[in-house]
Amino acid sequence: MSDLIIEARSLVKHYGKVAALDGLTLSVPRGAVYGFLGRNGAGKTTTIRILAGLARPAAGSVSVLGLDPQRDRLAVLSRTGFVIERALLSSMTGNDLIRFNRAFFRAWSDAVAKKYAEVLEVPLRRTFRKLSHGNKTKLCLLLALAQGAELLVLDEPTTGLDPLITDQLLRLLIEDFSGDGRTLLLSSHHLSEVEKIADWIGIVDRGRILLQAQLDDVRSNYGRVRASGERLPLQGGAIIAVSESQGVNEYVVRSGREDFAAQLRSQGAAVLEAGPMNLSEIFLALVGKENHDRVEMLA
Amino acid sequence: MIAWKCWRDHRWFMIAGLAWLLLFWGTTLAHGPVVESGPQFTEGGPDVLAALIRAFSTTQVVVFALLAWGMGTRGIGRDIGNGAGMFMLTRPVRRGSWVWIEWSVGVALLAALLICSGLCYWVAVRFHLLRVTWLWVGPDYQRLWRDAAVSSGTTAVASISALLFLALIFSLTHCGTVIFRHSTRGLLFCLAVLLGYMFLVWEIYLHHDSWSPYLPDLLFQPFIDFPRNVHVVPHTISSMIERTAILPLFPLVAQLFLQRGEGS
Numbered sequence: 001m002s003d004l005i006i007e008a009r010s011l012v013k014h015y016g017k018v019a020a021l022d023g024l025t026l027s028v029p030r031g032a033v034y035g036f037l038g039r040n041g042a043g044k045t046t047t048i049r050i051l052a053g054l055a056r057p058a059a060g061s062v063s064v065l066g067l068d069p070q071r072d073r074l075a076v077l078s079r080t081g082f083v084i085e086r087a088l089l090s091s092m093t094g095n096d097l098i099r100f101n102r103a104f105f106r107a108w109s110d111a112v113a114k115k116y117a118e119v120l121e122v123p124l125r126r127t128f129r130k131l132s133h134g135n136k137t138k139l140c141l142l143l144a145l146a147q148g149a150e151l152l153v154l155d156e157p158t159t160g161l162d163p164l165i166t167d168q169l170l171r172l173l174i175e176d177f178s179g180d181g182r183t184l185l186l187s188s189h190h191l192s193e194v195e196k197i198a199d200w201i202g203i204v205d206r207g208r209i210l211l212q213a214q215l216d217d218v219r220s221n222y223g224r225v226r227a228s229g230e231r232l233p234l235q236g237g238a239i240i241a242v243s244e245s246q247g248v249n250e251y252v253v254r255s256g257r258e259d260f261a262a263q264l265r266s267q268g269a270a271v272l273e274a275g276p277m278n279l280s281e282i283f284l285a286l287v288g289k290e291n292h293d294r295v296e297m298l299a
Numbered sequence: 300m301i302a303w304k305c306w307r308d309h310r311w312f313m314i315a316g317l318a319w320l321l322l323f324w325g326t327t328l329a330h331g332p333v334v335e336s337g338p339q340f341t342e343g344g345p346d347v348l349a350a351l352i353r354a355f356s357t358t359q360v361v362v363f364a365l366l367a368w369g370m371g372t373r374g375i376g377r378d379i380g381n382g383a384g385m386f387m388l389t390r391p392v393r394r395g396s397w398v399w400i401e402w403s404v405g406v407a408l409l410a411a412l413l414i415c416s417g418l419c420y421w422v423a424v425r426f427h428l429l430r431v432t433w434l435w436v437g438p439d440y441q442r443l444w445r446d447a448a449v450s451s452g453t454t455a456v457a458s459i460s461a462l463l464f465l466a467l468i469f470s471l472t473h474c475g476t477v478i479f480r481h482s483t484r485g486l487l488f489c490l491a492v493l494l495g496y497m498f499l500v501w502e503i504y505l506h507h508d509s510w511s512p513y514l515p516d517l518l519f520q521p522f523i524d525f526p527r528n529v530h531v532v533p534h535t536i537s538s539m540i541e542r543t544a545i546l547p548l549f550p551l552v553a554q555l556f557l558q559r560g561e562g563s
Binding site: 089096 | 390
């Protein structure tokens with residue numbers, strides 16, 4: 001069995017003239033908590049729709065749990081929990097939705113549903129249309145969690161939730177779901193939330209993966225170097241982005257920041273800083289860059 | 300579980316249909332001309348009864364057609380239109396199953412409604428005749444007792460005929476709702492197809508005397524001069540089989556649209 005629970009290669013998808021995916025490649029290891037990061041419209045939801053068999057790629061290949069989501073759609077869906085949009089059957093109460101959903105999944109657990117309903121304070125007797133946005137989101141997550149999936153794919157799961165519930169939910173996902181060795185793919189543009197729980201990240205923009213790596217590797221390899229001097233390099237092997245302000249060049253490098261700083265010093269530059277970056281800074285450096293170069297997987 | 304959801308979607312239509320039946324027969328039997336006029340009613344008794352049966356048959360088709368029209372808008376097409384498509388289509392069920400189960404349950408519920416209607420009609424007319432016979436026994440009533448208009452067989456054939464029409468309306472609306480993923484558009488689609496077909500029939504019969512292809516009536520009437528006389532129209536069985544065979548084409552088309560679509 002492959003170590004990758006999701007494997008997508010060179011996915012292409014167009015909506016009219018707009019390229020939603022432009023050769024996206026995604027590899028999610030089994031047991032990972034994978035943060036799928038990108039701006040709105042970067043291609044996250046389209047990718048997830050393809051993983052769920054809801055959309056067909058124009059080119060490329062994809063496998064989920066070793067299966068083709070188009071050909072083996074039912075097998076993929078019975079083993080994967082998808083929360084893509086926060087809209088359920090509006091006339092049903094939470095209890096109705098639990099009853100409705102239960103029949104579709106062999107591994108369904110009423111105990112888990114009850115537990116999450118209590119912990120997340122979801123009013124199960126109210127119809128879905130009368131729930132607040134936050135409670136709708138929580139109910140969607142509750143249903144996905146109770147189905148006993150091997151893989152959970154959540155698209156922007158914390159949208160509309162208050163910080164307390166967000167924190168509670170993220171903790172539950174890590175302790176209960178991911179703790180059992182199951183895989184979680186979490187699409188988001190809330191970097192701080194992803195940084196709290198993910199062990200792998202993939203940064204997507206304009207339908208392409210810019211970075212895909214273990215978060216610890218990213219943190220330890222990516223760095224910022226600030227230097228001043230004459231004829232400083234503007235591009236080179238490890239340089240991802242360069243910005244210039246008041247005679248100081250700020251470099252974002254994908255690896256070997258100390259080596260790069262030493263190289264600048266040897267060229268007569270004054271290195272003002274050479275330090276690590278947080279995920280938010282890395283994201284901004286990659287996504288803010290004008291011309292994207294494909295960044296290879298680090299680990 | 301899909302069937303359970305269908306029942307939930309349709310239950311108010313069923314309750315409305317049953318309520319109308321109770322209201323119609325309850326009001327008619329309690330306050331109708333039969334009771335009020337007493338023995339004097341016998342002067343024109345069978346005519347009044349025939350008018351009553353005719354009124355029931357006509358209003359039943361109209362009321363139930365409206366219910367079938369509304370029932371057709373419920374289901375996966377409407378759910379997708381309301382934004383629940385991602386949820387529905389990520390349940391591990393074949394897309395065709397949604398369409399076929401919804402269609403089967405819808406037609407079954409319409410059939411159940413018509414069975415109830417047929418029973419109400421049968422019981423109510425017999426109850427009425429019993430009361431009138433108790434008041435006064437005349438030759439016309441004795442004829443009516445034997446008349447096929449109130450026989451089980453006639454009631455069954457009339458109910459099947461009505462079911463075929465209601466199922467057509469339901470199937471068209473359901474199909475339209477799946478195609479357009481919108482309940483109002485599904486309603487309008489059904490209306491447009493029915494009106495278009497009626498216009499076509501009218502146009503052909505009006506302007507093409509020499510060449511008139513066979514176009515069946517939308518509402519199949521199995522009897523001539525019902526309920527006074529019950530003459531079965533020719534080719535009744537083949538017409539019914541023909542109409543029954545057409546009905547599954549609508550969920551088939553809906554299934555193809557649902558499978559080709561991308562679920563939102």
